[in-house]
Amino acid sequence: MIKTLKANSIYRTIRKVVITGPIWAVLLGVFIIASVVTPDFLSLRNLTNILLQSSLNGMLAIGMTFLMINGYFDLSVGTAMGFCAVLTIGMQPYGLITAILAALVAGLAIGAINGLFVVKAKINAFVVTLAAFIGLRGLIFIYTGERSIVGQVDGFATFGMSEILGFPTLALLMLVFLVIAEFTLRKTGHGRNTYAIGGNAEAARNAGVPVERTTFINFMLCGLGAAIGGIFIASRMNAATPMLGWPDTNLKIIATVALGGTKLRGGFGSMIHTLGGLLTLAIISNSMDLLNVPSFYNRLSMGLILMLVVYIDAKFKPTAA
Amino acid sequence: MNRAVSKVIGIGKQQGLLVAFAVLILVFSLTAPGLFLTPKNITLVLRQIAIWGVIACGMTLVIVSGHWDLSVGSLTSLTTVVAITLHDKIGPIPAIIIALLVGLLSGMISGYLVGYQKLNSLIITLGMMGVLQAITLIYTGGKYSRIVEPEETWFSFIGRGFVWQIPFPVILLAAIGVVFTILLTRTVYGRRVRAVGGNPVASKFTGIRESFVVMSAFMLTGLLTGIGGVMLGSRMMAAQNYIGSGYEFQVITGVILGGTSLTGGEGNIFKSIIGIVIIGMLNNWFILMGMQYYYQWAAQWVIILAVVWIDVAGKRARAME
Numbered sequence: 270m271i272k273t274l275k276a277n278s279i280y281r282t283i284r285k286v287v288i289t290g291p292i293w294a295v296l297l298g299v300f301i302i303a304s305v306v307t308p309d310f311l312s313l314r315n316l317t318n319i320l321l322q323s324s325l326n327g328m329l330a331i332g333m334t335f336l337m338i339n340g341y342f343d344l345s346v347g348t349a350m351g352f353c354a355v356l357t358i359g360m361q362p363y364g365l366i367t368a369i370l371a372a373l374v375a376g377l378a379i380g381a382i383n384g385l386f387v388v389k390a391k392i393n394a395f396v397v398t399l400a401a402f403i404g405l406r407g408l409i410f411i412y413t414g415e416r417s418i419v420g421q422v423d424g425f426a427t428f429g430m431s432e433i434l435g436f437p438t439l440a441l442l443m444l445v446f447l448v449i450a451e452f453t454l455r456k457t458g459h460g461r462n463t464y465a466i467g468g469n470a471e472a473a474r475n476a477g478v479p480v481e482r483t484t485f486i487n488f489m490l491c492g493l494g495a496a497i498g499g500i501f502i503a504s505r506m507n508a509a510t511p512m513l514g515w516p517d518t519n520l521k522i523i524a525t526v527a528l529g530g531t532k533l534r535g536g537f538g539s540m541i542h543t544l545g546g547l548l549t550l551a552i553i554s555n556s557m558d559l560l561n562v563p564s565f566y567n568r569l570s571m572g573l574i575l576m577l578v579v580y581i582d583a584k585f586k587p588t589a590a
Numbered sequence: 591m592n593r594a595v596s597k598v599i600g601i602g603k604q605q606g607l608l609v610a611f612a613v614l615i616l617v618f619s620l621t622a623p624g625l626f627l628t629p630k631n632i633t634l635v636l637r638q639i640a641i642w643g644v645i646a647c648g649m650t651l652v653i654v655s656g657h658w659d660l661s662v663g664s665l666t667s668l669t670t671v672v673a674i675t676l677h678d679k680i681g682p683i684p685a686i687i688i689a690l691l692v693g694l695l696s697g698m699i700s701g702y703l704v705g706y707q708k709l710n711s712l713i714i715t716l717g718m719m720g721v722l723q724a725i726t727l728i729y730t731g732g733k734y735s736r737i738v739e740p741e742e743t744w745f746s747f748i749g750r751g752f753v754w755q756i757p758f759p760v761i762l763l764a765a766i767g768v769v770f771t772i773l774l775t776r777t778v779y780g781r782r783v784r785a786v787g788g789n790p791v792a793s794k795f796t797g798i799r800e801s802f803v804v805m806s807a808f809m810l811t812g813l814l815t816g817i818g819g820v821m822l823g824s825r826m827m828a829a830q831n832y833i834g835s836g837y838e839f840q841v842i843t844g845v846i847l848g849g850t851s852l853t854g855g856e857g858n859i860f861k862s863i864i865g866i867v868i869i870g871m872l873n874n875w876f877i878l879m880g881m882q883y884y885y886q887w888a889a890q891w892v893i894i895l896a897v898v899w900i901d902v903a904g905k906r907a908r909a910m911e
Contacts (some may be wrong), residue, residue: 342712390899391906393852395658395712397895403839404891410884516835520720523713533710541600565727572720576703579713 290530290583292545299376299549303556310556316453317437323551325502327544328519330451330525331443332380334543337526338454340389340467340535341394343402347518349379351509352405353499355412358509361421363452372503373496379405380492384485406515411435413511420507429504439501446497451540463487467535524575525550533582550574595710596727596758607849607861618871622878631874633757639870640759641666641818643863645841646848647770648811650862653845655807656787656854657704657711661696662815662841664722666834668692669819671726674829675735683747689823690816696722697812701805719838719909726831736828749825757822763863766814784805788855843894844869850900 360368454460465473529546531538675683751758774780785793847865850857
């Protein structure tokens with residue numbers, strides 16, 4: 270009796286996950302296809318590599334998920350990440366801690382500027398973040414003087430390459446952040462407010478939800494995600510180039526989150542499903558790399574996937590969110 | 591106090607753009623004496639902005655109809671490369687025609703998806719941006735393309751030629767600007783574009799075929815981007831694959847500076863072109879002042895936020911009255 274109940278609840282949980290997040294079925298399909306067509310795909314080394322690669326974009330996608338559930342986009346995440354990576358490397362003469370703090374503060378500040386102009390000045394979020402996207406590229410070039418810069422702290426690079434029990438540390442960190450983010454979405458007032466605003470901002474306002482504060486915080490979370498992503502990439506390469514995050518990281522991240530099932534109009538989505546989108550795209554680009562497909566086909570697939578997701582999103586609305 | 595402020599804003603708003611234009615010319619010529627306000631420099635600036643200006647005519651239409659087109663930069667890359675590579679193979683006229691058709695087709699695809707399928711234009715054209723850039727790279731195989739004997743062809747006239755001391759691209763821009771001003775302000779079609787953007791619900795009840803209007807606005811933008819690509823190809827006589835990357839930002843900035851409403855419904859082609867000229871003058875001034883070209887990106891971040899803020903605040907002040 271108890272056993273069947275338990276089996277039943279497990280079945281129901283799986284069913285719920287598949288219904289609310291068809292991305293997992295897609296991920297499974299992509300995984301099977303990749304292991305069949307790509308010779309070296311199924312090695313442990315490659316699988317950890319995929320995890321490591323997705324940890325960088327993962328941090329950006331976590332922040333973007335908050336914002337997209339809230340009903341906004343941030344087109345500046347790519348160059349925000351680049352700027353924070355450049356700061357992490359460039360500020361190292363003042364100490365590693367200072368450099369990391371500078372990157373975090375910069376990310377939060379970028380998010381705060383974007384959020385302030387959207388919330389207080391009521392400017393279209395798309396214009397605000399597109400302007401920041403180009404502006405930050407300018408700041409990156411000004412700071413680096415158009416050159417690549419190399420880190421000076423060796424331990425920092427070792428950290429980026431390190432592993433815990435065979436898992437890349439950065440990937441584990443990303444997963445920890447993801448779990449915290451999911452917890453924040455599900456169990457805290459801020460998370461509930463975010464869903465409420467994305468679902469219907471006017472109703473949320475009437476119900477007493479602090480719409481402006483919540484949106485502002487989500488912009489800052491998006492900036493923070495970009496900052497941590499930037500620190501990750503800086504520690505993995507132990508260097509930063511002015512071209513980091515240009516030109517289509519924003520495209521990739523929005524595609525990731527949308528593929529994970531977060532509604533483009535907001536109000537629906539989850540971090541766990543974003544992880545599904547992240548792994549799916551990471552597997553696609555990884556097997557394309559292994560098959561020696563030129564990298565521009567990768568970009569082509571990102572663009573097409575994004576357009577396809579928007580189409581599905583518009584045509585097959587879930588009846589119950 | 592508040593009233594005085596809103597009155598100043600009101601007057602500034604009336605002819606704010608032209609006031610700003612005059613002030614900027616004054617400031618630039620005082621800070622760069624003998625360099626800025628010379629016939630040679632003015633010609634240079636106008637020649638540089640002609641391509642953005644042509645694309646901006648279409649972008650104004652798209653924004654007035656309530657949508658965005660982020661793909662114009664990548665489309666410029668593609669049409670430029672197409673025009674250049676085909677020039678030596680099939681001759682200038684067929685090459686130009688095919689480049690224009692490529693632009694038209696791309697605009698038709700975005701326009702169909704946005705107009706008929708009612709998909710989010712921002713995401714669709716962001717996806718198109720990735721797709722078109724990838725197609726450019728696939729088409730050229732990542733190689734630099736150029737016209738082998740640039741001195742032997744009349745093709746260079748489009749981008750480099752002069753008619754009575756006036757650069758031909760500027761004449762082209764003026765002609766297209768006049769045609770599109772008439773189209774937007776004096777024709778039934780233009781009235782429909784404005785109606786669709788300004789009040790979609792009402793325009794539906796009056797029987798305007800919204801889908802077609804939106805699609806045609808995108809198609810015209812695609813066509814103009816094709817013309818821009820031909821002009822760019824003809825000026826450079828060679829192209830790398832990312833040649834148009836970032837154009838979407840220059841064009842959108844110019845259109846926004848020109849006071850086109852971000853929510854659709856109103857816009858002015860002439861002012862969009864003035865907005866583009868301001869961007870061009872600014873870039874030129876940075877270089878005359880001995881600063882690196884990338885300072886302009888950071889400056890544009892500030893300028894666009896300031897201008898849109900003033901615009902939004904002015905509208906709110908008027909709404910209050």
